[in-house]
Amino acid sequence: MEPVSTEQVAAFRRFNRYFTRRIGVLNDHYLGQDRPLGEARLLFEISENPAGVSLRELRSRLGLDAGYLSRMAKALQAQGMVRLRTHPDDNRLRMIELTPAGRVEVKEQNRRADTLASDVLRGLTAPQRQQLTDAMATARRLLRLAAITVELVDGHAPDARACLDAYAADLDARFPEGFDKADLVRPGQVSGDAGAFFVAYEEGRPVGCGALRRLEPGVGEIRHVWVHPDARRLGLARRLLAAIEHESLRRGWNVVRLDTHAVLTEARAMYRACGYQEIPAYSDHVYGQHWFEKRLAP
Amino acid sequence: MEPVSTEQVAAFRRFNRYFTRRIGVLNDHYLGQDRPLGEARLLFEISENPAGVSLRELRSRLGLDAGYLSRMAKALQAQGMVRLRTHPDDNRLRMIELTPAGRVEVKEQNRRADTLASDVLRGLTAPQRQQLTDAMATARRLLRLAAITVELVDGHAPDARACLDAYAADLDARFPEGFDKADLVRPGQVSGDAGAFFVAYEEGRPVGCGALRRLEPGVGEIRHVWVHPDARRLGLARRLLAAIEHESLRRGWNVVRLDTHAVLTEARAMYRACGYQEIPAYSDHVYGQHWFEKRLAP
DNA sequence: CGATTCCTTTGACTAAAGTCAAAGATTATG
DNA sequence: CATAATCTTTGACTTTAGTCAAAGGAATCG
Incomplete structure (x- = not known):
């Protein structure tokens, strides 16, 4: 750093x-x-x-x-x-x-x-007031982001499960067809050699997560990137993504893939902005409608 | 407001x-x-x-x-x-x-x-750090500006004289030919019906000034607009100008004029940005090299 | 079910922060 | 030059903030 x-x-x-x-x-x-x-x-x-x-x-x-x-x-x-x-x-x-x-x-x-x-x-004049409150909002956003830590936890950890539950509830509300929890990764898939699970903490509370799992030799899959509604628009998803990519690279999985649902348009925009390229379907997840891949630079 | x-x-x-x-x-x-x-x-x-x-x-x-x-x-x-x-x-x-x-x-x-x-x-990442410190600088600038009050004081007031002294010292350092205090307005010229004197205060300390004096019927002259070095780049000069213009209008002097020295390029830019138009010489002040006028909207 | 852990309450303190007024030394003012 | 105003010091408080340890009731764990 x-x-x-x-x-x-x-x-x-x-x-x-x-x-x-x-x-x-x-x-x-x-x-x-x-x-x-x-x-x-x-x-x-x-x-x-x-x-x-x-x-x-x-x-x-x-x-x-x-x-x-x-x-x-x-x-x-x-x-x-x-x-x-x-x-x-x-x-x-x-x-x-x-x-x-x-x-x-x-x-x-x-x-x-x-x-x-x-x-x-x-x-202050009206434009100055706006400038001041905007600057304060920016400062608060960045101060919050600076205080959030992303930690590698075991897939079985209660905080990991709590995040996944919140994630599932979130998607269930957003997907027209709802969301079935059966689609979530099982703890074993994101622990040890099989994968990794990250939780973001703000003042001790979990406010986001992201999982990495082994897809095939040299290729990892990113799943369940989620940010708590209170912690959105801080740039936390990118931080989670960076942590996952770093971990993937560490394991020698130089390519990562992910899929996402059509309704999650902001997510797609973010993945593109982070260097992900849309690719043909690589899996048949129930909720996968767009597929992305990124080759990680060592 | x-x-x-x-x-x-x-x-x-x-x-x-x-x-x-x-x-x-x-x-x-x-x-x-x-x-x-x-x-x-x-x-x-x-x-x-x-x-x-x-x-x-x-x-x-x-x-x-x-x-x-x-x-x-x-x-x-x-x-x-x-x-x-x-x-x-x-x-x-x-x-x-x-x-x-x-x-x-x-x-x-x-x-x-x-x-x-x-x-x-x-x-934070390097660009985020810059963003944060920039936002803080903006916020501080505006908070300071918001706390500064511009007050009408008598031309004889010690704070008024202190500002003019600092103003004179400032110009003496900046003008190649130096600055002679004899050019300063006399207290009587900026008191009562003859004119007005404004002092800007930050936490009790005078940090800027500006004078208005009667030039001819219906026309006021702005003189000695000055901001303490510590209070520059806050937008205080504009505030002083606004206060002077307001006072001029109140007295029925619907036109204000001012002159300025060639080396004060930022001042000229500010006057232009505030709606002042360059005009031919209307006086023969020793240090006047550019002349401006503004018709005040009631 | 017994030991352990948790959570709250209470007693007994201490340190820090702050207030008020009297008094003494100086300086300003009419 | 007497009087008033200014500034600091001191004594005598009070309130707020905070700490520590003992104790008792309730849940949890092996």
């Missing part, structure tokens, strides 16, 4: 410093106006899960100490902002959710945060 | 939330590794002023309580990071500056912040 240019590091830090000093401080100030910042943040995080969320989950998401969280939850409960109950299936877990009063409070928090944002934007 | 679109507010907040949660937290963690965050921030702020800075100044810049700051300064002094002395001209003020040990400490802080930035950037 190429080294990072010092000019880029400097630009990154300039932004970082400016933003945290200007916006970050204001933000915390607004947020922590009528209660401690920690409580305000907790309240906000709870509001992100309207159906309630376990303390366990919050603890890992916010990186809080168990005792600390327990006390904050109690304080919020005493203020009538949240309701605590035990998890129906597991009595060790405590579920926390907003009360109507809590929802009002969060609404007020949001109103304040909106005010902060509008106040900043109001200082 | 047009209202701010909710989509833009949402995009702003999405970024805000993501950035503070991801980068802000990491940053604070790195920074506060071997001393309290407050002290680390203070140390950094002091390092920005190699010649030393008064506690007074730090207090207003960081928004700290006087007592709190005094104690932190004492703590840093005890650790051998800073030296405290009284201001030569005003014995009430205390000046604070880094010791060699303090400079080493700040260097280490910087090294860690650089590491954080490179670690993030390393997760």
Whole structure:
């Protein structure tokens, strides 16, 4: 991997410093106006899960100490902002959710945060506002992408299966004829010498996958490249593809093939953009309607 | 001014939330590794002023309580990071500056912040890194611009004179023949009915100016449009120009003229882009070599 | 079914962050 | 030149944030 240019590091830090000093401080100030910042943040995080969320989950998401969280939850409960109950299936877990009063409070928090944002934007002309929000969207997209890691996992791993289930549900909704899970690779086909399975993780959660399996000597097949709806348009599919191609090459499978369904037009465009060429049918997968091949440069 | 679109507010907040949660937290963690965050921030702020800075100044810049700051300064002094002395001209003020040990400490802080930035950037391809840092630069530019206010001040105001002094020094360096301060407008010419003076402020500091004065009935003259070197390339000159034009129109001076020196090519380009047309000489200012006019639409 | 692991609560702390007001030394101002 | 204003220091707090360990109830595993 190429080294990072010092000019880029400097630009990154300039932004970082400016933003945290200007916006970050204001933000915390607004947020922590009528209660401690920690409580305000907790309240906000709870509001992100309207159906309630376990303390366990919050603890890992916010990186809080168990005792600390327990006390904050109690304080919020005493203020009538949240309701605590035990998890129906597991009595060790405590579920926390907003009360109507809590929802009002969060609404007020949001109103304040909106005010902060509008106040900043109001200082700009309409095209400048658009430019700013576009730049922010680009920066967020790339920051997210930078934080996502692609890892080789065993085909039997729960995360692998979870991704495949989500993938199957996705296709079932998109294909006019539906999707039959029988078409999924079996764990053994993408483990060990037979193949490989990659899972992309964002902040610990699996958000994408891709499989490689041995098709014939020197030829690998790419299957089940999928990205979670929340992680689309980041450029993650290309990253998965690159990881799979790299693995294929490592195994000496210098050619990779794949097939895809007619309705997945964006996928076809991506494969073409990544150097894949459409070829005649090489298999009779139920859902294969376009076939691609790429010769990998060592 | 047009209202701010909710989509833009949402995009702003999405970024805000993501950035503070991801980068802000990491940053604070790195920074506060071997001393309290407050002290680390203070140390950094002091390092920005190699010649030393008064506690007074730090207090207003960081928004700290006087007592709190005094104690932190004492703590840093005890650790051998800073030296405290009284201001030569005003014995009430205390000046604070880094010791060699303090400079080493700040260097280490910087090294860690650089590491954080490179670690993030390393997760991207070279073009993506460039895209990210470009987006950050754009965002910073616009955030700065949004925070700058343009205010009408009296021509005698100290900030107005300070800007004109800086303007004069600037031109003296750029004009081959130098610049004589006698050419500057007199305070009376840009106050009351005779004219107006605008100063642009960024975080309390004057960073630009522009003057309007009555040339003849119905015609105003724009003079001394200047932007501090640190605030250039933000689009501030256009903002100053817009404020002056608005004021001119308000007074019923529907035409504005200005002249500029041949070496200021960017200025000429800007005037043209803002709707100014080159006209024959309308005055015999010593430094006027190009003349412009704009008819203001009511 | 007994040991182990999980999750939460509680007690007992500590450190950091921040506030307020009084007091002392200087400087500006009418 | 007296008075007011400015700036820093100090004492005496409070609140927030965070840590650690013990303990108890509940699920899981062999």
